[in-house]
Amino acid sequence: MIKKHINSLSPGMVLGKPIYGENYEVLLKKGVELSQGYIDRLKTRGYACLYIEDKDTEDIVIKDPISDKIRLMATKDILKTYKVTQTAIVDIEADTSESVIRSINTPKVKRTFQESQAFKQMVENIDSFLEEIMGQDILSGLNSIKTVDNYTFEHSIDAAIISLIIARRLYLDKKKLKQIAIGEFLHDIGKIFIDVKLLNKPGKLTNEEFDKIKQHTSFGYELLKDIDTIGYVSAHIPYQHHERQDGKGYPRGLAGNNKLDKGEITYVEHDKMIMGAEIAAVADAYDACISDRPYRKGMPPDLVYDLIKNGAGTQFNEELVNCFLTVMPKYPVGSEIKVIRGMYKDFTGVVASVEISQMTRPKVKLLYDNKQGKIKPVEIDLKSDASFEIQCI
Structure with a gap:
């Protein structure tokens, strides 16, 4: 495939x-x-x-971290949760962030969200989602197909998968994993309070427009903050997933210390990012960058891999990035690639498999020559031949 x-x-x-x-x-x-x-x-x-x-x-197996059945269940749960919440805000007229926050905190909106069957079902079904993730050690790649219509929901699922694989590598317990999953499923729910035309604007945003979009983090937190049953972390992932280690993120300019908080997934200090949100920041950025959006094409996964790696210490928690690099291959299985150095320079093909011990040196299968003529497949193990370099196309 x-x-x-x-x-x-x-x-x-x-x-x-x-x-x-x-x-x-x-x-x-x-x-x-x-x-x-x-x-x-x-x-x-x-x-x-x-x-x-x-x-x-046909011999290339692109393994999805979760089954189609569980992915469909989870995406439908998120979709229904968004839709039922949107019904409660149809008549809201608010033109400032303060008035939106006041509206979110009205009994009508809070009750509609917290007591909805859709939200309760989503939280309950997350256990099935976690059970499938528990058997995964690495990601061969993310396999969802996103469109403008389903982007938010598929992105939430894929960001949750990345976060949970990282969290498993850190040996966090199931209770903490569930809080991270809920937070990731709903990390962008604050966007329902923002004009959809602005969210999908094809051109460059003005500073004023970007400031409006930034508010989705605060709106999401306000919606989730009072729900004791989902945990502190679940509300703070929407709030903090755009914060940075160097304190230059939003909405509050929180900072990190580039260390793993191994005892808990929260920090005692209120001016620092919680670790659950630091994990989410990496996952959100990776999946958002590889995905096509109305205003830009998705970046090749190898470039996004390097972007995350190079952002360690400033944008992302350095120790968490090191963990991310052990679970996410630079060249996902099934990706189209081009040879940029070596005997078959400019030949193209596909990533055939990835080994956990060599996440940046996969096995590839070349299918076309340098003039894009079909050839008898040539298999190359980059782990065994350092003369080859490839890039995703």
Whole structure:
């Protein structure tokens, strides 16, 4: 199986994974042969990449950290929680952040959110989500297909997966993992109080517009802060996931100390980031950067890997980044790659597998020559040959 950009698809290619609609109904089943009509309609719906199955890549297994069943359940739970909360704010007229916060703290909004069956079901179902994550040691890659319509929900799931894999590597207990999962599922829920046209603006934001979007962190915290049953961390992940180690983040300019708080996932000092939010900051940034958005294309995963690595100590907790680099491969399985140094320079292919001991030197399978002519597949183990360098395309 190989992950291909929508613009490189051609009629006759076969889907390797099913395609779901905005309400998570099945649009196209796995194994469907793509026609030009299907490709055009998927482009119109905002699909940027698809998984394709063919003879040359049929031995490449792209393992999702969670099953389709659990992913669908979780995304639907988040979707329903957002929708039921939005019904409570339809009649709210608030033009300042202070008035929005006052509205969030009204009994109507608080009660609608906290007592909704959707929210309660989401919290209950997280246990099933955690059970599947508990069996994962590394991520071969993130496999969700995001569109404009489902981005928030799929992003929340993928950010939660990354956070939980990191948290497992740190040997945090299940109670702490659940708090992190709830916080990640709802880390962007404050955006429902912000104009959707602003959130999806295709051009560059003005300073005033960006200041409005920054407020989603405070809005999310205000919505979650009084719910004792989900824990302190769950509310502070939405609040703090855009803070930085150097104190230059938002909304409060909190700082970190670039150390792991091994005893707890919170700091005693109130002017420091909690560790759960430091984990979320890494996960949120990685998944947001690799994802296509209305205003930009997603970055190649190897560049995002380096971005996270280079942000250690200033933007991200340095010790947590070191942990992240042990669970996230630089070149995810199924990614299209190009040889930039070595015998097969400018040949292209796909990442075939990744070993936990060599997360930056995968096995690759070359499928096309330097003129994009189809070739008999050539397998190369970068771990055994230092002369080769690759990049994601």
